[in-house]
Amino acid sequence: MDIQQQYKRVFGYLDKNGDGKISPPELQICIRKMGQELSSEEAEMVAELMDSDGDGLLSMEDLVKVVEAANEEEKANDLKMAFKMYGDEDTITPKSLRRMLSKLGESRSVDECELMIAKFDLDGNGVLDFHEFQDMMMS
Template sequence: MDKKEQYTRVFGHIDTNGDGKISPPELQICIGKMGEELSLEEAEMAAALLGSDGDGLLSMEDLVNIVESANEEEKVSDLKKAFNMYEEKEGSGRITPKSLRRMLSKLGESRTVDDCKMMIAKFDVNGDGVLSFDEFREMMA
């Protein structure tokens, strides 16, 4: 089953009246089935905020956008955690050849600082000799 089929199936399950839109009450029921509470007022606000055409309802496209956005946020969060492991020092916002070498060594990969400089150079877009988070994210793509 491909992603489109999965989204269609989930959408059909949430859209209990089959009108092609998810209403705030349908959204409220769906969230309730997932073990969370959502008041009707909160569901109305969510549908208004996340809906793309201003009708206060969620279309199939809106659902796909919400899920894809949540997946992207999770990926970025995971990448930030990985980046932090390689950072020069916590909060520095950069991976240096020495910090890369140190982390690779912890992972059992023995590399020289020069090897690490070459590895970084491949993705060092601005040429400053270190990897920023954006460069790291591009490298991991």
């Protein structure tokens, strides 16, 4: 079953009255099933923001956008947690990269870590900030 079929199946399940639209309370149920919480006010705000035709309800296409946005937020949070594993710094230095790789069983020299960082160091300062780390992880 491809992703579009899965979305249709979920949409059909949530669209209790079969009108082809998801109300804010139905959206709350959807988000809860994804393991996240959404208050009534937040669900109404999301429905208003993501609603493409202005009726305060979500179509299938609108729901796909909501789900994809939630998935992107989860990925970003996972990346932030991974970034913090390199230390309490706001950057990943060659030494902190070497330490983390060592914990993972990879033995690298500081010089090798400098080369690894240089590939994704967009501003050329010799360290990776979160955005550079994010680019590296997404490539």
